[in-house]
Amino acid sequence: MMLEIAGLTRRYAGLVAVDGVDLAVAPGSVHAVIGPNGAGKTTLFNLISGVVAPSEGRIVLAGQDITALPAHARARLGMARTFQNIRIFAAMTVLENVLTGLHVRLRAGPLGIVARLPGFRREERAAAARARVALDMVGLGPRAEDRASALSYGDQRRLEIARAIAQDPRLLLLDEPAAGMNPAETEALGALVRRIRDLGTTVLLVEHDMGFVMDLSDRVTVLNFGRRIFEGTPHEVRGEPAVIEAYLGAKVAARLARRA
């Protein structure tokens, strides 16, 4: 398996955000995690990427136990992610934003000695070349020198994906990549995710757009209140009463909250 999770739990005061979740992501697949708001999807991603430490459980990446490793070590082992709330540097150019994702391997030491070595320039050029390939792949090549703040919302989401794939990850985590996109952008995004998968990167994604999820995913895991309530093919998930109930329950709860 590309990713294996066993009994993963994260508690906050008075709340279990992720509750004993098991998950296995097959290499070369697109695997979706769905569930109503607050189900624990982003927390699960934060646990996998090492942003948040688990209260219990184990995370194994391509056979290696990474549970105790910090986020940057997981990145070095081939994990990259995007964020539900876009995290780009608005004042930097599009290209510079992608380069920030490559800094792990490029950063010079505190004395800056590395930066003065002849090999460093070469490495810097290689990073820029890589960043441009990633930008071309997401369709932002012509915008490389523009300020990131000049990009539309959908393009900013694509920029985040470019930054992640420039790192050449084995496993790519996408947290609501289609959020705020129009139907045409969402369709282009679907094609992009397929291309990324076809090039050998395993994709784990969280998404509320069900058409997008069902079209794209090999497997779907459903969370509700931090627990895994179902896992199956898109076809199996569609007809599963527990899943429908979880979504309906969430809708009714939201309506009641609005009334209160």
Ligand SMILES: Nc1ncnc2c1ncn2[C@@H]1O[C@H](COP(=O)(O)OP(=O)(O)OP(=O)(O)O)[C@@H](O)[C@H]1O
């Ligand atoms: N740092 C935190 N401290 C306390 N509670 C938190 C923290 N992070 C998340 N939670 C809670 O954990 C639960 C799961 O949150 P999470 O963000 O993982 O949900 P989600 O499935 O990503 O929801 P959405 O679809 O709205 O993005 C929520 O009840 C949330 O309020």
Ligand SMILES: [Mg+2]
């Ligand atoms: Mg979330």
